[in-house]
Each structure stands twice: as structure tokens, then as C-alpha cells.
Amino acid sequence: MNVLVLTGAGISAESGIPTFRGADGLWEGHSITDVATPEGFERDPKLVHRFYNLRRRRLLEPDIQPNDAHVALADFEAEHRRAGRGDFLIVTQNIDDLHVRAGSQNVLPMHGELLKARCMLTDEVFDWTTDLGVDTPYPTDPGNDRIRGCLRPHVVWFGEMPIGLDAIATAASRADVFLAIGTSGLVYPASGIVGQTDTLCRRIEINLDDTPASPAFDETIRGKATQCVPEVLS
Numbered sequence: 685m686n687v688l689v690l691t692g693a694g695i696s697a698e699s700g701i702p703t704f705r706g707a708d709g710l711w712e713g714h715s716i717t718d719v720a721t722p723e724g725f726e727r728d729p730k731l732v733h734r735f736y737n738l739r740r741r742r743l744l745e746p747d748i749q750p751n752d753a754h755v756a757l758a759d760f761e762a763e764h765r766r767a768g769r770g771d772f773l774i775v776t777q778n779i780d781d782l783h784v785r786a787g788s789q790n791v792l793p794m795h796g797e798l799l800k801a802r803c804m805l806t807d808e809v810f811d812w813t814t815d816l817g818v819d820t821p822y823p824t825d826p827g828n829d830r831i832r833g834c835l836r837p838h839v840v841w842f843g844e845m846p847i848g849l850d851a852i853a854t855a856a857s858r859a860d861v862f863l864a865i866g867t868s869g870l871v872y873p874a875s876g877i878v879g880q881t882d883t884l885c886r887r888i889e890i891n892l893d894d895t896p897a898s899p900a901f902d903e904t905i906r907g908k909a910t911q912c913v914p915e916v917l918s
């Protein structure tokens with residue numbers, strides 16, 4: 685049985701990471717176009733770096749931990765793999781690292797990763813746990829000072845190509861079960877993944893509320909991820 689999971693901001697909400705839609709389209713007080721588009725970065729790189737530095741520092745604070753939904757997915761994957769029951773992949777729209785910290789092995793971060801930075805000259809990607817800024821561009825490896833001033837967050841902004849679309853389409857076409865957890869179904873192409881699954885695939889949506897994608901699912905489970913995910917996977 686091949687399982688494909690799609691997660692959105694709702695699975696990290698109970699870990700203390702704010703969702704996007706809940707803040708009436710504003711993002712920590714900023715409009716998406718100002719902080720999550722290439723044009724916004726071009727216009728004001730310091731504002732964008734400040735926005736991501738704030739979120740990166742918050743993610744690294746000790747009270748931000750994987751929750752029961754992240755852990756249930758990791759435990760299910762380990763057993764699924766041990767028993768040789770088929771493929772298991774988590775495609776996440778989130779740029780936090782909570783799935784990996786929970787122990788998930790096969791995670792595809794289609795919108796990039798907050799704890800990584802990318803050189804705009806070479807596309808080299810660095811693990812990054814300190815502040816990024818136009819005047820403090822040093823990667824964790826001091827040997828790379830040649831990329832001074834050329835770093836950006838390794839995240840997919842609106843208008844940019846998400847990561848791993850081919851692998852996602854393949855996993856969707858092979859999935860026997862598709863589980864969408866905590867996503868509003870508003871952002872494309874993530875919202876289109878359910879449509880890439882086979883008609884025989886069992887599509888399940890876990891969310892607090894109905895979403896525009898809900899009609900595409902065979903089963904909609906309403907409730908908090910930390911309660912519903914462990915129940916569905918048990």
C-alpha cells in the first residue's frame with residue numbers, strides 16, 4: 685500500500701508556528717507580495733531577510749517542537765517501511781523542520797527549507813541557523829566567503845517553481861492512500877496534487893474546517909491534527 689501525505693501550515697500550528705490564512709492574508713504583519721516574492725526581495729532585501737531571520741530564530745527556540753501529529757506520521761512510516769508495506773512519502777508545504785525532527789525519513793519540502801540558504805550566483809545550498817542579511821552573508825563554513833552578499837533564503841516564493849514536482853506527480857499517480865493534513869488548499873500547485881492521484885486512490889483530508897479542495901476527497905475528517913492524525917494512522 686503506497687501512502688502519500690501532503691502537509692500544510694495546520695500540522696505545525698499546534699507546535700506554535702502561526703498559519704498563513706489565519707492571519708487574514710497578512711503574514712506577521714506583512715503582505716505576501718512584500719516578503720514572499722522575488723520582486724519583494726529585489727525591492728527590499730533587508731525587509732525580507734528580517735522576516736525570515738525572525739521566523740528562523742523562532743523555529744530554533746526550545747518551545748517549538750514536533751507535535752503528536754508529526755510523531756504519529758514518523759512512527760507510521762517506520763512501521764510501514766519495516767513491514768515492507770509499500771512506499772511512504774511526506775510532501776510538505778511547510779519550511780519548518782518539524783517532520784525531520786520528529787523522525788520522518790522520506791520528506792519532500794516542496795516550498796524549501798527555512799534552515800537553509802542558497803547562493804544566488806552558484807545555487808549552492810547551505811545549512812543555515814543564524815541570521816541572513818545583505819551585510820552578514822557568511823555561511824556556516826567560513827571557507828566560502830567568496831559568496832559575500834549573494835545569499836537568499838532557500839525557500840520557494842510566490843511565482844517561483846516549487847521543488848520536486850516530478851517526484852510528487854509520480855508519487856501521486858502511485859498512491860493507494862493520499863492524506864492531506866492542515867492545508868487550506870489555496871496554494872497551487874500543492875492544491876493540485878489530489879487531482880494527480882488515481883481514481884482508485886483513497887483520498888482523506890484532515891482539517892479543522894472545510895476547504896476549497898474538500899469536494900475532491902473521499903473522506904473529510906474535521907478536528908485538530910494532533911488528535912485526528914494519530915487516530916487515522918492507528
Ligand code: BV8
Binds near residue numbers: 692706871873874
Ligand atoms: C508557481 C514558502 C509556477 C515561503 C510558500 C491565482 C490563482 C491560483 C493560483 C495562483 C494565482 N496567482 C498565482 C498563483 C500561483 C501561486 C498561488 O497558488 N498563489 C495563491 C496565493 C493564490 N503559487 C505559486 O506562485 C507557486 N509557484 O505556481 O510556479 C508553476 C507551478 C507549477 C508548474 C509550473 C510553474 C509557489 C507557491 C509557494 C509559495 N511559498 N511558502 C514561506 O513559507 O515563507 S506558500 C506558503 O503559503 C506556505 O508554504 C503554505 O504552503 C502556504 C499556505 O498554505 P497552507 O500550508 O495550506 O496554510 P494555510 O495557513 O493556508 O492553511 C492552514 C490550514 O490548516 C487551514 O485550512 C486551517 O483550517 C488548518 N488548520 C489550522 N490549524 C489546524 C489545522 N488543521 C488541523 N489541525 C490544526 N490544529
